[in-house]
Amino acid sequence: GESVGLHLPTLSVQEGDNSIINCAYSNSASDYFIWYKQESGKGPQFIIDIRSNMDKRQGQRVTVLLNKTVKHLSLQIAATQPGDSAVYFCAEGGGYNKLIFGAGTRLAVHP
């Protein structure tokens, strides 16, 4: 498969545990934030987004928290499964089609 990053920070979790992936963003004026999942050999896949006027948003097994005071974003995955193993990217956006991606975090789920 394609290598998306040989030296990414890695979060290792046990199957069934909750995972928390963190991201610091740079622009306090960003309008929205997105989490993407990228499996080996594939393009990034949209997981969830959150507008800058929100603090929390929940999806299926995932929750995104936004702390604008410290410019911090987190993705919580409940009951992590082997299929959740991937690289996770946060992205911040504002205006037109401008997205700035973070470097990514690798999530490794162990049985």
Place this chain on the structure above:
Amino acid sequence: EAQVTQNPRYLITVTGKKLTVTCSQNMNHEYMSWYRQDPGLGLRQIYYSMNVEVTDKGDVPEGYKVSRKEKRNFPLILESPSPNQTSLYFCASRYRQGYEQYFGPGTRLTVT
């Protein structure tokens, strides 16, 4: 099936030999973008297009060209590829309103 397709998926070429990577989407999306992905640097936007005949530079446009003659297609052109353009390239598209971008499967380019 709604998708973004890219061709070729893998390409090895030599410095200076012009090449085109095609991108096509079947979702009638207005916005299309090209990104490159390099280890430790995440995804960086090369060019984007808000609609037919409307394109603009992203963060790393040097050495690349694009065109948007049809809504569904957004080819990436490297007029004179150099080794520093060796990378993994992704095309993406989305509706004008909305944040969810759909990414293609990627094109691995090696320039020797």
